[in-house]
Amino acid sequence: MDNTPYFEQHVFICMNQREDGRPCCGDRGAQAAQKHAKKRLKALDLNGQGKIRINQSGCLDRCEEGPVLVIYPQGTWYTYIDTDDIDDIIDTHLIGGEIVERLKI
Template identity: 40%
Template sequence: MKLKHHLFVCMNQRPPGHPRGSCGGAGAGSVYEAIAGEIEKRGLFEQIMVTGTFCMGPCDKGPTVVVYPDGVWYGGVKPKDVAEIFDTHLVSGEPVKRLRIM
């Protein structure tokens, strides 16, 4: 199996009120589920993989999603953004500018 893309979703969970915040506390679980659902809906199991991670750094911009091998970082991702990431970036090859943080 040769993957076309691998998406990493920060799932790190800090205690409520932590000064750095956390992607887990900002709804990363729902984003992960939306990505997994989109992979299933589109039948892309052999082309796209999603993996939950611990902290990737930009906690104040979470939930953070990183797309490899492109090296594109998205911040503030919501479940409603996932279809746009698939259509615009993963299918058409153009990163979603409004969500891009790196």
């Protein structure tokens, strides 16, 4: 059996929407960030099998630190403000293999 992972890296972007007034990623630009990341990886031909997958996720349980995303298999957690931060995560972490310290949580 081939032990090669289907995706080299898997990014989960929390899209959770809360009804109770608590902070949530869905209210902090998560949808725009996820769409931007998917579009950018596709333009760079970095999406698909053996490459990188961008996924929406439900609550990742770090609401107060949000918006958040996590990258596996490394298990690195990030917060972000805008698409410039998403680009920094793509360029520095996903492509360059380095941690974006200013965004790491």
